[in-house]
Amino acid sequence: MRIRSAGLLAGTAALALATACAGGGQETDQPQGGMVIWADPERTAVLEPFAEEFGEANGIKVDVREVAVDTIQADFVTAHEGGSGPDVLVGAHDWIGNLVQNGAIDPVQLPQEKVDALNDVAVEATTYDGRLYGVPYAMENLALIRNTALAPEAPETVEDLVETGSRLKDEGEVQEILGLQVSQTGDPYHMQPFYTSAGGYLFGTGDNGAPDPSDLGVGKPASVEAFERIAEFGEEGEGAFKRSIDGDNVGSLFTQGKTAYFVTGPWSLAAVQEAGVEYGISPVPGFEGGEEPVPFVGVQAFFVASGSKNKVLAEEFVTNYVTDPELATALYEADPRPPALNEVAEKVGEEDADVGAFTDAGANGRPMPAIPEMDAVWDPFGKAQAAVIGGADPKEAVESAAEAIREEIG
Structure with a gap:
């Protein structure tokens, strides 16, 4: 992983x-x-x-x-x-x-x-x-692995995925809409496709094409809007993003047929194949009307x-x-x-x-940004994502994360 x-x-x-x-x-x-x-x-x-x-x-x-x-x-x-x-x-x-x-x-x-x-x-x-x-x-990089016996078609948008996942859950076919590790402290790596599709970014790009640590996207209006979109699919919204799903249980949710969708990387393929799940691989979908997702x-x-x-x-x-x-x-x-x-x-x-x-x-x-300043992002940004998924105010959570990141970067 x-x-x-x-x-x-x-x-x-x-x-x-x-x-x-x-x-x-x-x-x-x-x-x-x-x-x-x-x-x-x-x-x-x-x-x-x-x-x-x-x-x-x-x-x-x-x-x-x-x-x-x-x-x-x-x-x-x-x-x-x-x-x-x-x-x-x-x-x-x-x-x-x-x-x-x-x-x-x-x-x-x-x-x-x-x-x-x-x-x-x-x-x-x-x-x-x-x-x-x-x-x-x-x-x-991340992709979406789906159980083709439960979800034959690759979803074009997050909304399509949630519609199918919710139906399967209502019918008792699965327990969770989506297998996405969030955890109580967040996971910016796995949330990156959704964050970018909703318009957010971490660092801007300098003239040389490299990440620019002086241009922090966290805390800017676009990041607040992105968190608001993510909140719509959180625990108080559609219920697709959940803090109870983490790196310890997300794989078994999929291999045991408890969810039809799994956002993961090639490191999970061996376990999926060993479980005998019929699967298909497609890009992680973006939000309807949003930007194309940009995974790390x-x-x-x-x-x-x-x-x-x-x-x-x-x-x-x-x-x-x-x-x-x-x-x-x-x-x-x-x-x-x-x-x-x-x-x-x-x-x-x-x-x-x-x-x-x-x-x-x-x-x-x-x-993934290789600049040292990236180390300052993971913890506060992840915790902000987890808080918003749990129902916290997006603007307050993002601005608090931005303040912590700027203090660490100096």
Whole structure:
């Protein structure tokens, strides 16, 4: 599931954790004359044979170290500060602003022909302040998965979805109109398509096309109007958006047939298929008369650590091995998400209709902002959304969130 940028750990406890992850108390994570790659559990096993091949070709030992997905970013920054970090990091593109701010990664010198071979949105996502900081290998975005036995047709609007979902609920076929994780503290990632369809935005766009932290959309009239529209479908309205539905129960609601609709990403496909649900995939619908929804696009990438003691080899691995179709295919097979390498994406799309459907669902998506200021948005904005869905005044909730965000950004 999509993981938001983690807050940085601090102090000696964090350094101890980073060192433990890096190799059981070693002073450095880099074996002399070798290279170290940090990856999450899903990627580690896939990378090992390619790392071994790279090591043999270059006469070095390459270790792939497994680090927990929910701590890897913080551990990396802490290890970097202590001089014990890896040479290569595998992670999410929205970490880039924080990693650059901490001087933990270097720009990647990728030849233009290799850049052209990658998905444009993936390249945009890994570009920060005009420079490419990572080589992308996979993409993800939200879509609407529906139970085709209950809802044969893809809804064109939120109103269409709610009409069908409400009828099914009234007939006792389902328990919930929609499977959308909201939770008691909100979930801006999953609400983004609806927020943007209702006219809201988080940050404006600067002249360079990047998010502009000086233009905060939260708190502006458009965001208030967006929250008012969202409130219409909340607990005191149509009842489609509910705080009782969260990341812990939303998947089972769908796989157990308790809702016909599920807003989620490709990470949920395995569970849906295992449950034997007949399903279809389509874009998350927008509100009738509203804007086209703009879901977040997340990108997974390889980064070169600025503190690498083997930087030439690290750059060689990231620029040449990561852009190799064989590795891109292996990473896809381990975790089926749309590949960033166009050649592999086209091949996979021909063989797997689900990948093509998710790619189509994200066609209007934009990269999740990688600027450090985005960290200030998640908590207050999510809580404001949850409050409005629960019946709070939209204007008061949005303006309060905006004040908290501005105070944090400074």
